Amino acid sequence: MSTEPAEIIALVAALQPAAAATAEGQISSAAVVSARLTAGIAAPGEERDEINELCRQIDVFKRLQADYSADWKPDKDAPLAVPEVVAGATCVLLINAEPAATGSDGDGWALKCLNSALKVIEQNEQLPMRAELNDWAQRSFSAAVTRAGSEAAQ
Secondary structure (H helix, E strand, O other): OOOOHHHHHHHHHHHOOOOOOOOOOOEEHHHHHHHHHHHOOOOOOHHHHHHHHHHHHHHOOOOOEOEEOOOOOOOOOOOEOOHHHHHHHHHHHHHHHOHHHOOOOOOOHHHHHHHHHHHHHHHOOOOOOHHHHHHHHHHHHHHHHHHHHHHHHO
16 A cells, blocks of 8 residues: 555545534534644644644544533543544644645744654554554654754754
8 A cells, every 4th residue: 555645645544534513512522633634734833733733632522522512621531533533633643744834843843743644553453554654644744853953963
């Protein structure tokens, strides 16, 4: 199977379930992931809010729920997002970890996204397309290390 980001994005996007209806004021992880998969790299500011929240749910709570309250508060009894949505969230994070996401990454955005993506991959052995997502993450990590080394040498 291909490990090219564009092909992985297309394959993961095709796996996404239709977002189920949510109660008023709720946030659907599936809807956020589907929208972000087609939106590409998030610009600084408002466009990063949802991705920041995905990172927070992964980094702090170690899980991604199917739905959240309007303020992204987790509910310990809420159902988890299906593996396809988790793979989609990983893909969204990797899109934003690409070197083009921030240029020199002076604000740490790409590294934040890469860190969260690596955590998802590590924590979810049954993740759809796990090997391909891991390969992409490892290439992004290597590129980040190379960039940091060349910037330090200047």
